[in-house]
Amino acid sequence: MAVSKLTISSELPEQFVYELGVYLQTCAHIELTACSLICSLEHLKPEDEGFTPRFFELRKLKLGDLIKTLGKAATSLPKDDYVGLKDITRWFQDNQIYRHMAAHGAFQWLEDEKKLRIHYVHKRKLNKKTVYEPETRLVERKDVLSMVNDADRLLRILTGLDMRIISGDLILTQAEPNEDLLQE
Template sequence: MKEGRSDTVDDEPRYFAAECLLSRDYLYKLGVYVQSCAHMEKLCSEIVCLSQGLAVETKAFEDKANSLRLLPTSELITELSKAAKSERLTSVDSSSLSSMAGWLHRYVHNRHLAVHGAHLLHGSNVRIEAAPKKGRSGWFNTEIRVIDELVADVDRLLRELTHLHKRLSSET
């Protein structure tokens, strides 16, 4: 082992994926995307609770939010679509939430590929390999610029969900 690097063996990298397979910039983008998805799933479960009139920081709210977070992602999004029809939402919030749920339904496979796929960089292209599922191929090729657009989209959506969550929380 090298002196001062007790977490490595001989000349091996500390983190193989970060130092050998993917660039730090790509790993950062992937981390932003995955964490944005995680926060959106949390917000979606809480927005469903708020649309049902559950008060924040109550056991009923916490239990319902947790049960929603245990659902497969596509089922959570379906619950969000139903919440958009709640009479507790203004027509603007309802329309906005319906639009967001539609986006989430269309792109849920990207979340699955980001979390479960093995990402490989080839110049300005990315190959993501994952187990074939429900008609989805086992691999997906795209360009880094498309990844950048997806990260920007998910960030925009996270911001919209956060604003909606704040508005709904202040009303209960």
């Protein structure tokens, strides 16, 4: 079936659909790479018996829990790399809503305004009750491109860090997390 025959192709600009797909796949690869990196930071090598079960366990974590686990595992890095990875985990925490919105939001093209609008529903706990908060906002192309480029940059950093550990070019500083670094 040709893409142009799909319903969504008539509702959204083709370039946006492509960029959204690139962003979502980049986020998926960030999560995949984060799992591998956590295993490396926990001194597990792909050939180790415990690597695969741990990797799969990490793959099934909620995004927020994966981010926290990455931040904790980062303490076995030398200080400069640790600080850099902690900055990345903070970025993930601050921006994970955009990944959720990209994956679960419904976009609409406003032909008259030549802009995109997103419809998204936040789910929060408030006094032990679940509260749903709908959000509708305009999305500008520059913001989409910024998120795509940020995600690509972070994927490159995480992949490079993991490759440095796996190749032995980066020596981890300790086997167990340094609690002093966690307080920074």
